[in-house]
Amino acid sequence: MSIEYKVNVPINVxxxxxxxxxxxxxxxxxxxxLPCLQGMLDNSNLIVTAxxxxxxxxxxRSMTDFHYGCYLSDLAVDKKYQRKGIGKQLLASTQKQLGPKCKLILIAAPAAKDYYEKVGFSWNERCWVLNPLGDSGVVK
Incomplete structure (x- = not known):
């Protein structure tokens, strides 16, 4: 199986x-x-694909300043290709694009906890989420 990894090549929605x-x-x-997915692609500044x-x-798929923080918003591997090291390679390729002090940060689904621990992430309980503004236009 010959997998090719690419950085910031265009992909369509x-x-x-x-x-x-x-x-x-x-x-x-x-x-x-699809408009939301397109916006996700258009506004990411670091995308590594396999x-x-x-x-x-x-x-x-990430958003980053390349120096201090990189938010990894999507790490997705087709189920047919999982457990072959592709996710690890995507993470390594992402890190290679970042400065030496830049942290990779993500919010993982509970089922993915073991995977991220296995590949070297440390758990941090300090995450807060502010949902979109309600119909009234004010924070609830």
Missing amino acids: VQFQKLLEASTLGERRPVDD WQGAELIAIA
Whole structure:
């Protein structure tokens, strides 16, 4: 199996949608909202992808300042290709793009906790989420 890893190559929204659906991440992403998915791609400044020929099989999608913090918002590997080290390679390729002091930060689904511990992440309980503004336009 020859996997090719690429940094910041364009992918289209349908490729992204299909990959999310083929991975476990599709359950927690707006796969039926193509404008939202397009916005996710357009506003990411670091995307590392894995390809099997012309097929997109995995993605690490991040937003970063490249020096202090990198928020890894998606790490998705097609179920057919999981447990082959592709996720680890995506993480390593992402880190290679970052400065030496830049931390990789993510919010993981509870089922992924063991995976992230295994690949070297440390758990941090200090995460806060502010949901979008309500219809009234004010923070609840």
